[in-house]
Amino acid sequence: xxxxxxxxxxxxxxxxxxxxxxxxxxxxxxxxxxxxxxxxxxxxxxxxxxxxxxxxxxxxxxxxxxxxxxxxxxxxxxxxxxxxxxxxxxxxxxxxxxxxxxxxxxxxxxxxxxxxxxxxxxxxxxxxxxxxxxxxxxxxxxxxxxxxxxxxxxxxxxxxxxxxxxxxxxxxxxxxxxxxxxxxxxxxxxxxxxxxxxxxxxxxxxxxxxxxxxxxxxxxxxxxxxxxxxxxxxxxxxxxxxxxxxxxxxxxxxxxxxxxxxxxxxxxxxxxxxxxxxxxxxxxxxxxxxxxxxxxxxxxxxxxxxxxxxxxxxxxxxxxxxxxxxxxxxxxxxxxxxxxxxxxxxxxxxxxxxx
Numbered sequence: 001x002x003x004x005x006x007x008x009x010x011x012x013x014x015x016x017x018x019x020x021x022x023x024x025x026x027x028x029x030x031x032x033x034x035x036x037x038x039x040x041x042x043x044x045x046x047x048x049x050x051x052x053x054x055x056x057x058x059x060x061x062x063x064x065x066x067x068x069x070x071x072x073x074x075x076x077x078x079x080x081x082x083x084x085x086x087x088x089x090x091x092x093x094x095x096x097x098x099x100x101x102x103x104x105x106x107x108x109x110x111x112x113x114x115x116x117x118x119x120x121x122x123x124x125x126x127x128x129x130x131x132x133x134x135x136x137x138x139x140x141x142x143x144x145x146x147x148x149x150x151x152x153x154x155x156x157x158x159x160x161x162x163x164x165x166x167x168x169x170x171x172x173x174x175x176x177x178x179x180x181x182x183x184x185x186x187x188x189x190x191x192x193x194x195x196x197x198x199x200x201x202x203x204x205x206x207x208x209x210x211x212x213x214x215x216x217x218x219x220x221x222x223x224x225x226x227x228x229x230x231x232x233x234x235x236x237x238x239x240x241x242x243x244x245x246x247x248x249x250x251x252x253x254x255x256x257x258x259x260x261x262x263x264x265x266x267x268x269x270x271x272x273x274x275x276x277x278x279x280x281x282x283x284x285x286x287x288x289x290x291x292x293x294x295x296x297x298x299x300x301x302x303x304x305x306x307x308x309x310x311x312x313x314x315x316x317x318x319x320x321x322x323x324x325x326x327x328x329x330x331x332x333x334x335x336x337x338x339x340x341x342x343x344x345x346x347x348x349x350x351x352x353x354x355x
Contacts, residue, residue: 005278006042006097008204010078011271014096017089042101044076046139049104054112055127060304065161068131069113071145073104075133077165079203080275081232084132086266095267100205103139110148117156118347124340126159136166138205150175155346159184159338163229165192165206167215176224183339186225188258189216191245193238201279213252220253225336227256230322234262235290235310237276237283239318243325250329257331259322261310262291264300273299290314 006012056068074088078100085095093102106112116122129135135146153160154175162169162185169176169187179185193199194209207215219226228249233239246257264272276284288299294310295301301311309315326332 005201008078009097010080010082010100010202010204011096011275013271013274014094014098015267015270017092017094042097044101044103044139046103046105049073049106050108051106051112053116054106054109055116056131058131063131065126065128065131067125068128069109069135069149070130070132071106071109071135071149072133072137072139073106074099074102076100076103076137076139077134077203077206079165079206081202081234081262081264081268081272082133083263083265083268085268085271087132089267096271103137105139105143105145107143107145109145110152113149113152114155114346117152117158118345120345122345124156124158124343126161126338126340127153128161128163130163134164134166134206135162136164136168138166138168140166141168141171147172147175150179153184154178157182157184157342157344159340161185161336161338162187163190164188165190165203165212167207167211170215170218173218173222173224176219177222180224182342183337184342186227186336186338187219188227188229188256189213189219189249189254190229190231191249192230192232192234193241194244194248195241198238202275213248216249216252216254220255226254227258227334227336228254228331229257230259232260232262233318234287235294235314235318236287237280239321242318242321243328246322246325246329246331250331254331256334256336257322257326257329259318260308261294261315261318263307264291265302269299 054069057066059066075082085099088095088099091104140146150172160179176185189212191209191212196208199209216226216228230242230245233242249257276287291299293312294315296311301307309319323332
């Protein structure tokens, strides 16, 4: 099924929730002025998320972290490939247009984080920001929830790792520098393509590729450990850009690099197929055939051993291309080591020191 596109949105489709028997499919919404050069029609809605805890834990062997914080549920960036889309179905929403237009906001995230770290039960460890949705999506410019959480990390000197596609991360360089003094921060900027036209269709409300490279440059110049992620690599569409992305990122100051192959769990599979049929019909067969080759004949394989890198001849080709390019630009197998040595438990009485 081919769906008409909506300017400023990753998808116009709003497929049914796999947990619900009925669903609402919006039609006829009008656009509105939101930001210069941005028209995220239909209107984005924001809802309070009254979560009682803020840190989540996982034991997935292929993720790279076991503790994370997400200030927002849903993401206005609208990346069509986002593996987090199905999480919106747990809230009764659709993984399609709802995911990028109905955003849950955890206004009390900083307070909950401070409470967690003040507890004697808290064992200092690296916490990932944007484990699910981007902590620097557009509304963060106004709400500053991520910034307030970084203030807490800086107070306690607890290490934090950030992944984002948004130039807005440079707003918080002052806090990131403070954390960097104690080896407590690393930032990864995700660059999926250097083509602005492709990025605008694929991830419509993120920073442009050039702005992401500029973010890498500014972070590096500020002395903040920064790397680049090509997540995801879309076979037949963006895989050939691996060498050029790594070269551009290294020139900007990236010190490490990583990649993942496109993942299409649950409804994301149908949304992506619809998207590529709408925007790149001439590439549809090539992309989907390569995905089938890398996923054992399916469009998605949830097995921990394969879901991040795929399998088969083309997966091996992408892995080799990444290794050769990363070696050439000094990014191969470089890892950041964060420290908990400077962690300090800040009591309520000591908070006056930060006023």
